[in-house]
Amino acid sequence: MIAFEHVGKRYGGRFEALADVNFRLSRGEMVFLTGHSGAGKSSVLKLLTCLERPSRGRIVVAGHDLGRLGNAQIPFYRRQLGVVFQNHQLLFDRSVFENVALPLSIQGFTADEVARRVRAALDKVGLLHREKALPIELSGGEQQRIGIARAVVHKPALLLADEPTGNLDPQLSADIMRLFEDFNRIGTTVLIASHDLALIARLKHRVLRLREGRLVGDEGMGS
């Protein structure tokens, strides 16, 4: 599903955020990407979402060589991904329903199909009853769930998350992780960047460890 081959990323031509990173993710895997702050976790996700291009090496996702993807193709590549952001990034001037519907409106689904899929996604994250609410009326944990509903509403094959439990207490964090496990169980490949080591240790998944831009560990493979 994902292949990183000798990937390097420099910002501003000088600073090396990633150096010679190699790893592979198979379809249907659930993997954590961890490391200290500034280790390069977000950089890996930015490369995967084409927010940044690699300075060196090759990244292949679901058959797409990201280095060769033209600017015009990037939107269509991104539609195959589900992305959960660090600070949830919901649009605060729109209802929960409209937020979750965004990927579908962008892809030109009809109104009734949008409604059906949005309700299904909200149901999965347990917030179907809040569809008319504004994000500001929701708790942090609920907002994060809405973010996840938006990421999965178009049934992506690959789900990427950057610190999805960043500002949540341990109980809520565990709930969110369980949600990701649910999506992984139905076949979605999941990659989560997180520095919450305690939480990651409890969940028995493969862990990629970064330190100063280098991959220094790949544990729990095949478990």
Add this chain to the structure above:
Amino acid sequence: MKKGRRTHQGARNQQSSFERQRLAWQAHHRQTARDALHRLKQRPIGTAMTLMAIAVALVLPAALWLLLGSAQVLDRNLSDTAQLTVYMTPSASDADASSLLERVRARDDVSSVTLVTPEQGLEQFQKTLGLGDALSGLDKNPLPAALIVKPVTQTPEAVSALSLALKQMPKVDEAQVDMQWLERLKQLSTLGQRVVLSFGALFALGVILIVGNTIRLSVENRREEIEVITLIGATHAFVRRPFLYSGAWLGLGGGIASLILLAAGMAWLSAPLTALAESYGGQWAVPSLGFEGSLFLLIVSTLLGWLGAFIAVGRHLSHMTPK
């Protein structure tokens, strides 16, 4: 049999899904246009100021255009009255005058000719100068007989050719063409057209800048939203669309405001202008753009708004491509 039915159904689903996609597309456009209008209404003061700025930028070239248009009507009226005055020599007799009259009347390039006898000339002279009987003391009428000749063709070339021909006829002293000022008027009107065109281009640029600046601010306000939808797969066209609709609405609204301003301004000017025209013995219809002109102005202003928005969003999008 089961398989056959499924294929049939598949084809139908495909067809209907294409149709559904087209409908979804149309619905999306309607929704985006409505949203854009709604957003403009949410900031009534800012929107009103932008609309007024656009209206002012459009009103000046439009008003110039109108005034030039009525000047051309005036010009056409004057061309119809272009004429030559043929003065006979003082020694010419009444018989000479009537024979000249016949010969000039017979010419193909003359549409009409009237004879002004020395007596009629004197009378007119007295009347226009308001001298009353002051000239009646003259023992001899100093004025020669004259012919007022209207040419068939009104072009300067044709008229001067005619005047040359008339001058060479017997007992003719002078054939005077009152064309020079007419030519000047024509040149002025060409100049006027170019002035209107260049003002038009300049103020069109103004409209693009006004809308561009307004849209730039709203792009700035919706920066996060743009980042989010771009990250989940919005194309540049999708990101642009709401702003293009805003720009087009602003252009259209500004165009309507400019039509109102223009109508009000022309109504206000019409009384003094009509009076002025009447004092010159002319006629003055209050100029208006009419239906086609108004439609043209609205289309142009809408397109300018759209273009301003396109440029403003384009600048933002070009900063967003991955490096």
